[in-house]
Amino acid sequence: MIRKASLLGLSLLLAGAVIASAQDKKPLSPAGTAAAMVGGKWSAPDKDGDRQYSGGKWIEVSYSRPMLRGRTNIFGKGADYGKAVNGGAPVWRAGANQTTRLTTEVPLVIGGKKLAPGSYDVFVDLKETGWTLILSTQPTQDKYDPKDKTKIWGSYDYDPKFDVVRVPMTMMTPAVSVDQWSIGFVDMSDAGGKLAMAWEKTAAVVPFTIGQ
Numbered sequence: 001m002i003r004k005a006s007l008l009g010l011s012l013l014l015a016g017a018v019i020a021s022a023q024d025k026k027p028l029s030p031a032g033t034a035a036a037m038v039g040g041k042w043s044a045p046d047k048d049g050d051r052q053y054s055g056g057k058w059i060e061v062s063y064s065r066p067m068l069r070g071r072t073n074i075f076g077k078g079a080d081y082g083k084a085v086n087g088g089a090p091v092w093r094a095g096a097n098q099t100t101r102l103t104t105e106v107p108l109v110i111g112g113k114k115l116a117p118g119s120y121d122v123f124v125d126l127k128e129t130g131w132t133l134i135l136s137t138q139p140t141q142d143k144y145d146p147k148d149k150t151k152i153w154g155s156y157d158y159d160p161k162f163d164v165v166r167v168p169m170t171m172m173t174p175a176v177s178v179d180q181w182s183i184g185f186v187d188m189s190d191a192g193g194k195l196a197m198a199w200e201k202t203a204a205v206v207p208f209t210i211g212q
Helices: 007-014
Strands: 002-004 031-038 057-064 100-104 108-110 113-115 118-127 130-136 163-168 170-173 178-189 192-200 202-210
Touching: 031 178, 057 178, 113 163, 118 163, 130 202
Parallel strands: 002 170
Antiparallel strands: 031 057, 057 100, 100 118, 108 113, 108 202, 118 130, 130 163, 170 202, 178 192, 192 202
16 A cells, blocks of 8 residues: 655654764765664653653664665666666665664564564565565675675575565655665554655555564
């Protein structure tokens, strides 16, 4: 189902995407993170009215953030849909460079599947009719080594036997064009939220809950 995303919703999606580079020259696809905390508590206000948050657990996505740089129709159409960003891989790495990773300190339930705390690869099966989020335990490389045939870089040599979640995403059309690939957490509460992704005029979200 295609829905129109509000400008406010888009700003929430973009918020919290952190660009990290200690070099004078930034990489073409800077590293970023999306993060959320759940399960913590705010203290009562102190004498200055300040409150402290403690006991929260992290859910994070680390990824690289390619930009349009003037390109249009980045995902393509028809039989060519997704090919420009996949680079010949069977699924998309949900970013650029090394494999996108989701790390959670709490159990999650996504698409009816319970995930134990830990780290998971994040892939997206791109179809013009809709995206499918894939979470996987396939071993990955932190730095590209073409001689390493046991771990993957990005999503090349992706093997579906490691999949632990495959769930359709709800597609949306942003009200504005998103220049840099963005992942974020939206509609968050201690019960769960949604993982959101957007680039150019395409966005997708998938709900999750916090497991017990």
